[in-house]
Amino acid sequence: MGLRLARLALLAGWAVCLVVYALPRELQPGWWARLRAPLRQTLELLKLRPSHTVFSGAEGDRNRHLWAVRFVGTYPDGSEQTLEEWPEGMTWSTPMVFFDPLDTAWYRLLGKGNQVRLSRAAATPREQEVLTQVRRSSGVRRMTRFWCESSFSHQDGAAPVSVHLDAFYASKSYKTGRVRMSSSRIGRRRCAATEGELPRWIAPPDPPPWFVATPAPSADPAPGLPNPAGAP
C-alpha cells in the first residue's frame, strides 16, 4: 500500500509541476519560484543547464530572427577601434565575449549607442569559466567560438546586421529555424553564406595591415585552455 501511495504521490507531484510550469509567469505560485531557484542553481553547478546559451535571446522574439555579425578591430595588438557604420537599431544590453584559440585570448565586443569597440579585454571569472567549459566540451581546437552572453537584437525592416570585420559570421533564421555559424580570418578564407536565405554579405574588406603580423596558428595547439590575456 505504501508503494502505491508513493507512486500516486509521484504522479500527482509531476502533474502539479506540469500545470504550474505551463502557467504564465504572472500566475505561478510563489512556492514554484522558491522550488525552481535551487534546482536551477544545482543544474548549473552540474553543468547540465548552461546559464549561457549560444545565440540566446533569439527565441520568442520576432525582431531577433536574423542577424549576422562580422567585426574587425585592432586585433591582435590589443588596442581598440571604433567601428563605422554600425547599423541603426542594433542594440544589446550586455557585452559579448569570444575566445580565439588561435590567438589564445579573449576579446570582448562592447557596444554603446551606435558605437562598437573590440577590446582585447579581460574576461570576468564567470565568462572565463563559461568559455572554458565551451571549449573543453566542444573539443574543437581551431574554431573561434562566438559567445553571446545576452542577445543581439535587430529591428524589423532593417538590413541584416552585417558589421564587417575580422572574422565572424553568425546567423539565425526564424524562417527556416536554422542556425548557421562559421568563422574565418580575412586572408585565409572568406566567410560564405551557405544558403540563399542568409543575409547578404558585405564584401569583406582588405586585410588590415596588422593581419600580416598575425602569428601563424599552431598546427597542434596544446590541449586544454591557455591562460587568457588579462584573466585572473
Next chain:
Amino acid sequence: MIRRLLTLEAWAVSPVPASPMAFARMALGFIFLLAWATTASRVEILWGRDGLVHHVFHAGQPQWTEWAWPGLLACALLGAAGMMVGLFTRLSCLLFFVGHVGLVKVFNEFTWGWGTAMPVFTLYLLFSEAGRSWSLDAWRTGGRTWQALRGQQTQPGWPWRLLVLNVACVYVSAGWHRIDDPSWIYGDIVWEAVSCSLWSRWIWVDWNAFKTVLWLGAYAAQTLEVLGAILLLIPRVRPWWAVGCIALHVGLELTTSVGWWQWCMTALLFALVWPWVTERILDTVWRTRPDCRKAS
C-alpha cells in the same frame, strides 16, 4: 481517505490501449530521426569551419572530447531510429534523450519545444511500454513471427495519461498568449504570420485579399487552443478536439515555418484520438491484422 487515494492510484495505472503510445513512439522517432539527420549536414558549429569530414579524417589525432558531439549526434540518431522501429525501445529512448538534450543545449537550432517539451515526451515513452506493441521488440520477444509484431494490446495507463496532461498543458501555456496578445485578441495574428517573411511559407502571396478568412482562422485557432487546455482532458470530447487541433497544426505547418513543432504536436495529438485510429494506422504500416494474435 486512504481508500480514495488507492482508488485514484488504481485509475492512474489502469490499462489503456497500447496503440496510442506505440504510434507516438513511432511517429516521434521518425520525426526526431528526420530532424537530426537533416541537421547533421549543416552542423558546422559542432565541427568548425572545415566541417565534419575534414575534422574526422584529416585533422590529425583527435582528442577524445572531439568525439563528444559526433557521439551525441550518434546517440540522437540511433535512439530515434530505435524508437521508430521499437528496437530496444527503452534504451533507444534513453539514448535519444541524452543525445537530444546534449545537442540542443549547445546547438540551439530553433524549433519550438525542442529543448523543453520534447525531452519530456521522450521520457513518457521511455517509462511506458510503448515498445511492446508494433515493434521489433514485440517481434523479438514474441516468438519472432510476423504475427508477434503486434505485441501486447494494452499497457499501464499512467504514461499515456501524463502525456495527455502534458499536451493539454502545452495549450495552457499557449492559451495565455491567445488572450493576452493584442494580435490574437483582434484576430490579426494569422494574417500577420502568413504575410511576415519571418514565418510565412507563402510570402509572395498578397494575403490582404484573404484577410476575412484569416481573421476567422485566427479565432478558430484561438478557440481550439484556449479550450483545448480543458477539453483535451475530458474523455468524451478529447478525440474530437484532438482532431480539430491536428487540423490546426497541419494548417500551421502548411502556412508557416517554425521548425518541427507542428510535426511533433500532430504526432502527439494522434495519441489522443480514438485508439482504433492509431491501431489501424499501425496495422497498415506494419502489415499486421487485428486477428494476428489469435492466428499465432
